[in-house]
Amino acid sequence: MEATNRYIAIKHLVDEAAQESDFELKTETFTLSIEPRKKEVIVKNLYLSVDPYQINRMKIKSSSQKASDFAGAIIPGEPIEAFGVGRVVDSGNPEFEKGDLVAGLLNWGEYSRIKEGGLLNKVDSTLGLPLSYHVGVLAFSGLTAYAGFFEVCKPKAGEKVFVSAASGSVGHLVGQYAKLFGCYVVGCAGTQQKVDLLKGKLGFDDAFNYKEEIDLKAALKRCFPDGIDIYFDNVGGDMLEAAVENMNSFGRVAVCGVISEYTDKGKRAAPNMIDVVYKRITIRGFLAADYMNVYGDYLAATLEHLRNGKMHALDDISRGVESIPSAFLGLFRGDNIGKKIVQVADE
Amino acid sequence: MEATNRYIAIKHLVDEAAQESDFELKTETFTLSIEPRKKEVIVKNLYLSVDPYQINRMKIKSSSQKASDFAGAIIPGEPIEAFGVGRVVDSGNPEFEKGDLVAGLLNWGEYSRIKEGGLLNKVDSTLGLPLSYHVGVLAFSGLTAYAGFFEVCKPKAGEKVFVSAASGSVGHLVGQYAKLFGCYVVGCAGTQQKVDLLKGKLGFDDAFNYKEEIDLKAALKRCFPDGIDIYFDNVGGDMLEAAVENMNSFGRVAVCGVISEYTDKGKRAAPNMIDVVYKRITIRGFLAADYMNVYGDYLAATLEHLRNGKMHALDDISRGVESIPSAFLGLFRGDNIGKKIVQVADE
Numbered sequence A, B: 001m002e003a004t005n006r007y008i009a010i011k012h013l014v015d016e017a018a019q020e021s022d023f024e025l026k027t028e029t030f031t032l033s034i035e036p037r038k039k040e041v042i043v044k045n046l047y048l049s050v051d052p053y054q055i056n057r058m059k060i061k062s063s064s065q066k067a068s069d070f071a072g073a074i075i076p077g078e079p080i081e082a083f084g085v086g087r088v089v090d091s092g093n094p095e096f097e098k099g100d101l102v103a104g105l106l107n108w109g110e111y112s113r114i115k116e117g118g119l120l121n122k123v124d125s126t127l128g129l130p131l132s133y134h135v136g137v138l139a140f141s142g143l144t145a146y147a148g149f150f151e152v153c154k155p156k157a158g159e160k161v162f163v164s165a166a167s168g169s170v171g172h173l174v175g176q177y178a179k180l181f182g183c184y185v186v187g188c189a190g191t192q193q194k195v196d197l198l199k200g201k202l203g204f205d206d207a208f209n210y211k212e213e214i215d216l217k218a219a220l221k222r223c224f225p226d227g228i229d230i231y232f233d234n235v236g237g238d239m240l241e242a243a244v245e246n247m248n249s250f251g252r253v254a255v256c257g258v259i260s261e262y263t264d265k266g267k268r269a270a271p272n273m274i275d276v277v278y279k280r281i282t283i284r285g286f287l288a289a290d291y292m293n294v295y296g297d298y299l300a301a302t303l304e305h306l307r308n309g310k311m312h313a314l315d316d317i318s319r320g321v322e323s324i325p326s327a328f329l330g331l332f333r334g335d336n337i338g339k340k341i342v343q344v345a346d347e
Helices: A052-057 A140-152 A171-181 A192-201 A218-223 A235-243 A274-277 A288-307 A323-331 B052-057 B140-152 B172-180 B192-199 B216-223 B237-245 B273-278 B288-307 B321-333
Strands: A003-012 A024-033 A039-048 A081-091 A101-107 A110-113 A119-120 A160-163 A182-188 A206-211 A228-233 A246-256 A282-285 A316-321 A339-343 B002-010 B023-031 B041-049 B082-092 B100-105 B111-114 B120-122 B160-161 B183-188 B208-209 B228-233 B247-255 B282-285 B315-319 B339-343
Touching: A003 A323, A024 A323, A024 B140, A039 A101, A052 A140, A081 A110, A101 A110, A110 B023, A140 A171, A140 A246, A160 A171, A171 A182, A171 A192, A171 A228, A182 A192, A192 A206, A192 B273, A206 A218, A218 B321, A228 A235, A228 B237, A235 A246, A235 A274, A246 B273, A246 B282, A274 B282, A282 B273, A288 B023, A316 A323, A323 A339, A339 B052, B002 B321, B023 B321, B041 B100, B100 B111, B140 B172, B140 B228, B160 B172, B172 B183, B172 B228, B183 B192, B192 B208, B208 B216, B216 B237, B228 B237, B237 B247, B315 B321, B321 B339
Parallel strands: A160 A182, A160 A228, A182 A206, A228 A246, A246 A282, A316 A339, B160 B183, B160 B228, B183 B208, B228 B247, B247 B282, B315 B339
Antiparallel strands: A003 A024, A039 A081, A039 A110, A039 A339, A081 A101, A101 A119, A282 B282, B002 B023, B041 B082, B041 B111, B041 B339, B082 B100, B100 B120
C-alpha cells in the first residue's frame, strides 16, 4: 500500500540568516507496508517538535564549526529528523503493532519510517494528558529542564534563580520546577504578554521584557539586589555577560542553549572571566541525553505536578506540514510561547 | 626600638596600563617592639611574593568592577599585603618568639606588623629546602596548582592536559603534577627558553611558544590531534577560545587566572558557547583558599616529589624592596620564569 508523503527539506546548507526560501516542501510516494523480515515501523506523524538546535545541524561548514559536529548533519533534500508523536501504520518490530500511539525520532513530514534501533516508545494513553505533552513536557524539553536544573545547577531551596527565554519550551518548565523546589525565580522574555504569563499563570516571582531594557546588567541588578545564585541560560550573548556580572560567589550557570548566537555568530558572549575566577563561578554546558539516569524521577515528579495542577505545560501548536519552516524560523524571532509543535494530522 | 622601614605603595588607583611611575618607595619610622598586651608579631621580611592578581586590587573602580570586589582594595599610600617569609623580631603572641622563621601575610616592605588573627605560621626549617619555597611551591602557588588540577579538573590518568603560562608560578607546578599523575601534558609559554625548560627539565610532553603561532587554534590542533580533556587556564583571552574549540566532550577548564585580561580589558575571551553546550564543557573559576581541606594531602605529596627529585620548583628571585614594582609589572610582560619572588633581606 502506498501514500503520498509530504515532507520538509532544506534546499542547501544554510548560513546564520536562514529563511523560509531555504526550505522546500517535497512530495514522495511512500510505501506504507514493511518488507518481510525488516524490523521497521511505519508511523503516521501527528505532532512534531521544532527545536532551535536543529539549525546547527543545517549550517554551512565554517572553519570553526561543521554541521556534522552536531549529532549528524542534515542533508539537503532528505527528510529532517525530529522528535514527535504518531500512530503506527505497520510494524515489523514485535514491540509495536498497528494503531499504537508512539513517541520517538520521526521526521518533519507526514509519515516516518523508523529503522531497527531507532528511538521509539509507546505512549501511555491512560495518563489522560494531551498527546502533545509527549512532544514537550514529557519528552526532551521536560527532561532538559529537569536535569539541567536539578543535576547541573544543583539548587538549594531559597536560592535565587534567573531563567532566560523563560517562556520558551524549556524555560517555562525550569522556572516552575525551581518555584516548586522553593527557589526565588525571575524570568526574562521578549514581550509584555510573555512577562504577564510568567508572573501570572506560571508563578514566577518576577519577570522582565529584555527588549525594553537599555542595560541588561542594571535590569538584573534591579531584579536580584542580593545577586543570582543560578542562571539557566537558554540564550547566551549579552544576557550571559550580564548574568555573570550579577552572580554571587559559587554561582552556577547551566548552558542549555544559546539561541541568540545560533543565528548571529557576531553575538558571542564574552563573560568577564575575572568575575568567574573571583566568584568561583561554574559555567557548564549540558545535553539532556546524558541524564537518562534521572528519567524515572523526572517523569514521576512531572506527572504528579501536572496532575495536581501545580505545573502548567504550554504548547504552542501550528497546523500542517507546510507550516514547519515558519514555525521553526519563528523560534529565532521569539514567536512561540512555550513548546513549539506542529500538528500534521488529526488524532 | 625603632627602625627605618621602606615599603612600596601605589600613588593612586591604577588603570589597565599600570606602570612603575604609579608606585612609590616610601620610608617610615617603624617601632620594632610590641605594646603591652597586644598580640601582634613584628617580622623582618626576607622573601616576598609578587602575584598578578594583586593588580585587580589596585584598579580604578569601573562600572563593571570595583577594586574592593577583590579581597579588599589596596589603598594608595598604604603598605600592600603580600604573602612572604620572614623572621620574628618581637612577638606579643605566645605562639611565636623572636628568631622564629615564619610564613604568612606580610607586606611589600622591609618589616611587617601582623595583627592578632593575621595569617602567620612557623616555617619548618628541618625540611632542608630553600626558604623561598615557602613563598611558592609550599604556599599558595603550590596549593593553587594542586587543588586546581586535582579538585577542579578531576583528572583521569591518560587524559590530555593543556597548561597556559606553563612556566609561570602555578603553571610549572600544574604540568608536573599532571605528568606525575600519568597525563599527557602540553604547555605554552612566551619564549623559546621557557619552551625548552618545559620540554627539558620539567618533563612536559610538548610545549610551544604562543608568540610564534599565527593561529592558536591550529597550534592546539597540532599539539592535541585527539583533543584536549583538561585546560588549566592562567591567561584567558584568545587562548581560552582556542582551547574550548579544541576540547573533547566532557572537557574541563579550570580558570585559575586570566592574566592577559588583567592589563587589557579589551582582550576578553568569547569562547564558543555552542561548543560548550554540545561538548558539555565545564568552565570553572576557583581560588585556592577554598581547598584548605586538601592542604595536608597537597603538602605531603609535594614534599615527597621535591625530596625525591621528581618535581622541580622554579623560583625567580630579584633583590631589594625597591625592585618590587618592576618585578610585579614584569609578570604581565612574562619576564619571570617560575615563581616571582623579591628577596628584601639576607637570611
